[in-house]
Amino acid sequence: xxxxxxxxxxxxxxxxxxxxxxxxxxxxxxxxxWAKNTGTKMQVVFVDDDPGAIAPLPVVxxxxxxxxxxxxxxxxxxxxxxxxxxxxxxxGLSAFDFRAPSAEIGLGNSIGTGVVxxxxxxxxxxxxxxxxxxxxxxxxxxxxxxxxxxxxFAPRVSCNGNVHIGDYAYVGAGAVIKQGAPGxxxxxxxxxxxxxxxxxxKDVAPGAIVVGNPARVMExx
Numbered sequence: 001x002x003x004x005x006x007x008x009x010x011x012x013x014x015x016x017x018x019x020x021x022x023x024x025x026x027x028x029x030x031x032x033x034w035a036k037n038t039g040t041k042m043q044v045v046f047v048d049d050d051p052g053a054i055a056p057l058p059v060v061x062x063x064x065x066x067x068x069x070x071x072x073x074x075x076x077x078x079x080x081x082x083x084x085x086x087x088x089x090x091x092g093l094s095a096f097d098f099r100a101p102s103a104e105i106g107l108g109n110s111i112g113t114g115v116v117x118x119x120x121x122x123x124x125x126x127x128x129x130x131x132x133x134x135x136x137x138x139x140x141x142x143x144x145x146x147x148x149x150x151x152x153f154a155p156r157v158s159c160n161g162n163v164h165i166g167d168y169a170y171v172g173a174g175a176v177i178k179q180g181a182p183g184x185x186x187x188x189x190x191x192x193x194x195x196x197x198x199x200x201x202k203d204v205a206p207g208a209i210v211v212g213n214p215a216r217v218m219e220x221x
Contacts, residue, residue, distance in 0.1 A: 009040055009041060009042050009043065009068060009069065010042070010043050010044075010045050010060070010064075010065060010069040010070070011027065011031050011042045011043070011044050011045070011069070011070045011071070011072065011096050012044075012045050012046065012047045012060070012065055012069060012070070012071045012072070012093075013027065013044065013045070013046050013047070013055075013057075013071075013072050013073075013074045014046075014047045014048070014071055014072070014073045014074060014075065014084050014088065015046075015047075015048060015073065015074035015075040015084075016046050016048040016050070016053040016054065016055040016059060016074075017074070017075070019074045019075055019076045019134075020046065020048075020055070020074025020075065021055060021056060021074070022074070022118070022137075023072060023074045023098070023116070023118075024044065024046075024055070024056055024057055026098075026100035026101065026102075026118065026119055027044050027072060027098060028044050029100070029101050030098060030099060030100060030101060031044055033101065042070070044057055045057055045058045045059070045060050046058065046059040046060070047059070047060060047061075047062050047065065047071075049062075062087075062091070065091065065093055066091070066092060066093075067092040067093075069093050069094075070093060070094050070095065070096035071088045071093045071094070071095060071096060072095075072096050072098050072114070072116060073085060073088075073114065073116075073132060074116075076134065076152050076154075076170075077152075077170075078132070078149075078150030078151065078152055078167070078168040078169075078170065079150070079168060081114075081132045081134075081150050082132070082149075082150050085114060085131070085132055095113045095114035095132075096114070097111070097113060097114065097115055098115070098116045098117065099115075099117045100117060100118050100119040100120075100121065101119075102119045102120050103117035103118065103119065103120065103121045103122065103135075104121075104122045104123070105117070105122075105123045106122075106123060106124045106125040106127075107125050108125050108126045109123055109125065109126065109127045109128070109129070110127070110128045110129065111123070111127075111129045111133075112129055112130045112131040112132070112133065112149070113131050113132075114131055114132040115129060115131075115132065115133045115134075115135070116132075116133070116134045116135065117135050118134075118135060118136045118137045118139075118155075119137050119138075120137055120138045121135040121136070121137065121138070121139050121140065122139075122140040122141070123135070123140070123141050124140070124141065124142050124143050125143050125144075126143055126144050127141050127142075127143065127144070127145045127146075127147070128145075128146045128147070129141070129147040130147060130148045130149035130150070130151070130167070131149045131150065132149060132150050133147055133149075133150075133151050133152075133153075134151070134152045134153065135153045135157075136152075136153050136154050136155045136156075136157070136173075137155045137156070138155055138156045139153040139154075139155060139156060139157040139158075139159070140157070140158060140159065141153075141159045142159060142160045142161040142163075142179070143161040143162075144161050144162045144182070144185075145159060145161065145162065145163045145164070145165070145185075146163075146164040146165070146185070147159075147165050148165055148166045148167035148168070148169065148190065149167045149168075150167055150168050151165055151166075151167065151168065151169050151170075151171075152169075152170045152171065153171050154170075154171065154172050154173040154174075154175075154196070155173045155174070156173055156174045157171045157172075157173070157174070157175050157176075157177075158175070158176045158177065159171070159177045160176075160177055160178060160179035160180075161179045161180070162179055162180030162181055162182060162184075162185045162186065163177050163179070163180050163185055163186045163187075163188070164180075164185045164186070164187045164188070165187075165188045166187075166188060166189045166190030166191065166192065166206060167190045167191070168190055168191045169188050169189070169190065169191060169192045169193070169194070170192075170193045170194070171188075171194040172193070172194055172195050172196035172197070172198065173196045173197070174196055174197045175194045175195070175196065175197060175198045175199070175200065176198075176199045176200065177194070177200045178199070178200060178201045178202075186200070186202070186203060187203045187204070188200065188203070188204040189203075189204055189205050189206030189207065189208065190206045190207070191206055191207045192204045192205065192206060192207060192208050192209070192210070193208075193209045193210070194210055194215065195209065195210060195211035195212070195215070195218070196211075197213070198210055198211050198212060198213065198215040199212075199213040199214050199215055200214075200215045201214045201215065202214075202215075205217075
C-alpha cells in the first residue's frame, strides 16, 4: 500500500472490542491537543479485521489508511499487539503515542513508541518503558521501574518502585506489586500473568500465572 490516505490524516484505533472503544473519548481529546500543537487536523476512526464490526465512531477498512496516518492498538493481548504493530508499520503508518489528557508523566523517563496511557494513569520518574505498553485507567508505575515491550496493565494496577516486568506480561485489575530494592528489583518474568487483585510480594517466573494475597502460582486443574 502506497500513497496518501483516502481519508486524510486519520488516527485509527485498531480493534473495536472493549479495549479499543474505551480509548475513543480520550483519544479525541488527545488528538485535538496534538492538532493544536502541530497544526494538523486528525480524524479518529476505528479499524477492525471483522467487516461487520460496530463502534461509536466510523469503522474504515485497513486499506483506506496510508502514509501520514497514525495508529493506536486497542487490544489487551500483547502478542496480538505485536502482530498488528508489524502490519501497520509495514503499511507505512506511524504509531501514535497516546496519553490521555489526565494522565501524568514525571521527569527522567524513557518511553517507547505506541504506548497507551489511559485516563488518570501515572508514570513517576526514572522509569524505562518499551514499545506498545498499555497502562489502563488509574494504574501507575513508580520510580526506577523497567517495563518491557507489549506489557498490559488492567485498571488500577499499583506497580511500586524498583520493579522489572518482562515482555508480554499481563497484570490484572487491582493488582499490587510490592516495591523492590535498588540493585535487587522485584521481577515479573516474560509472559507472566498476574491475576486480578493479586498482591505480588516476590519474583514471578516467566510464563507463570499467579493469583491471591500473597500471590502464588495457580495450580493446574
